[in-house]
Amino acid sequence: MTVDTNGFLHHDLLAHITQEEAVLSFSLDGPAPEVNDPIRGEGVFATCTGNLKKAVALGFTTSVIYTVSRLNLTHLRRMPTLLAELGVRRFFIQVIGLRGKSAGKAGDPLQLTPEEWLTEVPPVAAEAARLGLEVIFPKVFLEAGEPFECAGKVAENFFIFPNGRVYRCPLCEDFPIHALRIENNRLLANDGLTEERFFSLSIPEGCVMNKLLQPGNLRYHADGSPSYRISCCLLKQRLEPAG
Template sequence: MSGAPLARTVGFQPGERNVFFHLLTACNLSCRHCYINPTQHGTATLPLATVLQWLKLFARAERQTTLILLGGEPTLHPQLAAIIKAAKSMRYAVTVDSNGYLFHDLLDRVTPKELDYLSFSLDGPEAPVNDPIRGQGVFTVCTENIRRAVALGFNTSLIYTVSALNIDHLHRMPPLLADLGVRRFFIQVIGLRGNPAVQQPDGASNWQVEPQRWLAVVPQVAEAAARLGIHVVYPKVYLDREEPFQCAGMVAENFFIFPNGRVYQCPLCEDHPIHSYQIEDNRLVHRDGLNEDRFFPLTIPEGCVMNRLLQPDNIAYQPDGTPVHRISCCLLKQEVLPLI
């Protein structure tokens, strides 16, 4: 195939279902940009029986649901392999998002047929960039386990959270991923929740990246990765003038489940007790009151109303008061398919 890789917007589809299930909030790392907030999300590790009951609440026999198993570090859950196997029997497409340590011999307890994707997190192309963000020694452990997973036949993906600390190194990631055998590359934008909501990074005035910098760097890196045969996904972030704003909460079905039973539809809201649903006695209960889903239908010039309410410093304005950029729904993605 020839020509330049083209990014396309992956629009929300009615009936699309994605379940982001935090099995626990415990983690062996202390990443500087971690979004987990134990005060809001709880500190429990859900027992296997509870996990299976909750999975049944969101499974649909008539169509496949995408399931992302998260933490904290999900491989710290001693029964993660059993959870993966059970989820596959409920017609979930299963991804595990790991920091790379792969506790409890996960690769020996599941097969590539049982796990659709094993996703790793790195925030730099080498240890001197990654480890000050994620922890000493993390780069080596993570890359070694990626190579092991690829050799065993697992589909692997990698998440890189872009911030002011590491955007200058993003362009060095595609060659590394190609060498490791990673098939999908998720370029994520730093969110102001959890740790980044309460502290600034050392050596940078802000966690976040200016719009012009994001737009100048990220699409070009995505194209470079696609030329190496890597499937790339990254958030839309900024809408073009002619593009309509669309909220995932109004079209698709996205559920972000935490160990204390909170179920959000919008990840921007996770630092606040405004979740749409609560799991009570193994039932999914819609909550009354002024919660996140009451805001989804609102139309504002800035685009995403939750971004305007919770992260207003993200938005710059023209002298006439109109926003310089409209912010897309944080779940709206750009996709660049591999060329080879």
């Protein structure tokens, strides 16, 4: 069980979970208050790291999620040392703008270029693994020859919303094209133009929803062919802790 603490540890929560059954997850978007707090809120760094230390001292396995954008990209490299010192076991690196509310904001100034992502993120992930953390981070940019697979076709993921909408692809969640719905406690398939129609489209840019919703992160050669393909946003890489 993973409990997303949002940085807070409440006595009632701790009374209901044990160290054996729960991983406590915290979100930090910077290695210091000057970086984290303008993004996550005043005082959040101190609260979050204080509760993290408490959770580690109580014997809980902890994980930290860092959402990378232009605002904090260059500070990511300071995270492995901080997390190792805090006793964090898992490090999730996310990229802003590849799902959800960012959809449609092509050219978003927060989004990273492929060069920024590839220069900064994989080395930091490797360093965190070297320091003993398990690291999970999205693939994002496929290398030449790497296979592309759409999770909508090859996996069974369901993203369920309180309004009864059920999506197969998280990129679609701001649009009423959900493939399924929950009605009277039953999971029903929707007719018409739903996200599933898009999954089988084969395009040279890789993920078709990325091309439709976030074309700002694509680039093309002079002959019109894409410079790279975007992987499925659900494809993650995992590095095991060294040693």
